[in-house]
Amino acid sequence: MAHSSSPTPFTVPGPARLAGRIRVPGDKSISHRSLMLSALAVGESRVEGLLEGEDVLATAAAMRAMGATIERGDDGIWRIYGVGVGGLLQPCQALDMGNSGTSTRLLMGLVASHPITATFTGDASLSARPMARVTVPLAQMGASIEASPGTRLPLMVRGACPAVPIDYELPVASAQVKSAVLLAALNTPGITRVIEPVPTRDHSERMLAGFGAQLTVEQGPRGRVISLTGEAELKPQSIVVPGDPSSAAFWMVAASIVPGSDVVIENVGLNPTRAGLVTALRMMGADITELDARVVGGEPVADLRVRHATLAGIVVPHDLAPSMIDEYPALFVAAAFAEGKTVARGAEELRVKESDRIAAMRAALEANGVTTEEHEDGLTVHGSGGEKIAGGGTVATKLDHRIAMSMTVAGLHARNAVTIDDIAPVATSYPAFYQQLETLSGRAA
Known part of the structure; x- marks a missing residue:
């Protein structure tokens, strides 16, 4: 799973207007959870539109190692035969999570x-990411955890049976921590509660309820209170995974900044806990139209038509941060082409992603002629007013797929060619990204 092979550099093929229709990969968050919950249901679940990137395949491999049968049909539909809550088997060897923080934290x-x-275990990037925010509540529930220094991978979890239900208030806004506690609660007698002062993406709650878990969400004095009654019996489901808004983000920004562009992105999930970038881009003046709005598997979905528009710098509202945390690198690129300056803060979480995304994006943008100021919790970006940026720089992606894709988009409207040092990590979330770039730009990259 690790990207230990030699890097794959890429030179962005310069300005080109984007036109056409594309469908982005299935939502990564929903894909991970659909495999995990199907593996805990008794009977056959079917998942259509699963994201077949390396991160999700790592989750599939781990669930197989713990007893579930998971098969991909020639029709592209995945069939999962679960073992039941409480039925996970002892894996024979270490679970290799590759680059996937979501897989790791949820499976713990x-x-x-x-x-x-x-x-x-995981690759070099994942092994540098701290896991304490998950190990703390899981230890309170009775699990025994032995980690490498700094609470990093490799890490061993010895489960507790029976585990102890807890009331846990999230110290940081993190859907991964919330989900890890709720997944542990499934096989824990009694009621486990997670208190969420700041709402984060709610795919776990929607999907747990869909699979038949006893779950309530209420507003309390300290925030949202999610209560789950343990020793659950999950029922198999048929799931259609909506397109990933985090993947759609790159085309939303690309079509907005490249003159003459007109792109339709099909089947994009617009869960309000994930749609912050759409809101932010519209505040900047982006031309984004929702077509055929519908609900699929409990999740709001639409086709998005995005046309080139003149963008203006904004102060990004702090309360948008949780609903667009993965989209900040793309937002920083949009800001680089806006009129005036954009201040995007309230996103400390970016420091502990696949890379330090604040530092990595600042370095990448500055290398290509964009003026920025770095803050502890974000960036201020001075825009070009719609003109091409200078370009000409080489981007250090730090093994981070989102840095690679964001700066590829920046290179589409640059005077000089932008070079990405390694696009191999893009396979973790969006294997077809560069083919779709060729399709939309009408030329071979």
């Missing part, structure tokens, strides 16, 4: 309340 939660022991 699953293991924490089962009578098994699992060792988690």
